[in-house]
Amino acid sequence: MNRAVYDERSPGNVVPTSVAEASRAMAGDTTLSENYAFAGMYHIFDQHVDEAVPKVQFANDDKHLLACCSLDGTISVCQLVPTPPVVLRVLKGHSRGVSDFAWSLSNDIIVSTSLDATMRIWATEDGKCIREIPDPDASELLCCTFQPMNNNLTVVGNGKHNLHVMNISTGKKVKGGSNKLTGRVLSLSFDSPGRILW
Numbered sequence: 600m601n602r603a604v605y606d607e608r609s610p611g612n613v614v615p616t617s618v619a620e621a622s623r624a625m626a627g628d629t630t631l632s633e634n635y636a637f638a639g640m641y642h643i644f645d646q647h648v649d650e651a652v653p654k655v656q657f658a659n660d661d662k663h664l665l666a667c668c669s670l671d672g673t674i675s676v677c678q679l680v681p682t683p684p685v686v687l688r689v690l691k692g693h694s695r696g697v698s699d700f701a702w703s704l705s706n707d708i709i710v711s712t713s714l715d716a717t718m719r720i721w722a723t724e725d726g727k728c729i730r731e732i733p734d735p736d737a738s739e740l741l742c743c744t745f746q747p748m749n750n751n752l753t754v755v756g757n758g759k760h761n762l763h764v765m766n767i768s769t770g771k772k773v774k775g776g777s778n779k780l781t782g783r784v785l786s787l788s789f790d791s792p793g794r795i796l797w
Contacts, residue, residue: 656702672696673689710743741757741785744789
């Protein structure tokens with residue numbers, strides 16, 4: 600029987616390889632252990648105390664801006680720097696829990712999906728709801744993601760096993776942009792060029 604042998608050396612002096620461009624950009628001249636080690640609690644945002652928080656995500660290329668959605672029906676946009684961290688705004692409008700959200704590439708828009716069978720488009724600058732779009736199947740919307748090369752298009756997944764490509768400017772489903780799957784769609788992710796959707 601073959602057994603895996605693990606290197607006992609500490610990874611503290613290892614830096615990302617040249618192949619790991621994203622990690623190198625984040626790490627700079629510091630070691631992996633300095634960048635990825637847990638070093639205590641920075642701040643606790645406690646505005647969603649009664650319901651679960653299904654997702655927390657930093658804004659694109661911005662380590663100072665963070666958002667989280669909650670099953671209480673809201674999304675919080677938080678600023679981490681300058682200290683102390685603050686909740687900039689709470690996006691309210693969904694009548695049921697928010698299951699997922701996504702930042703646009705430029706971070707000026709957040710799209711959210713909810714168990715109330717709607718997706719909403721939010722302006723991050725002022726927290727206003729720009730548009731409410733009902734699910735084409737009138738089903739709970741469970742996940743969403745922006746198409747990386749065209750932030751006018753968002754893909755949503757629902758509880759009736761369907762994927763839909765939605766145009767957020769018109770609020771309509773893109774012709775031919777639907778697909779029936781074998782189960783509920785709980786998570787979505789594009790590759791960087793936006794050609795492959797998982």
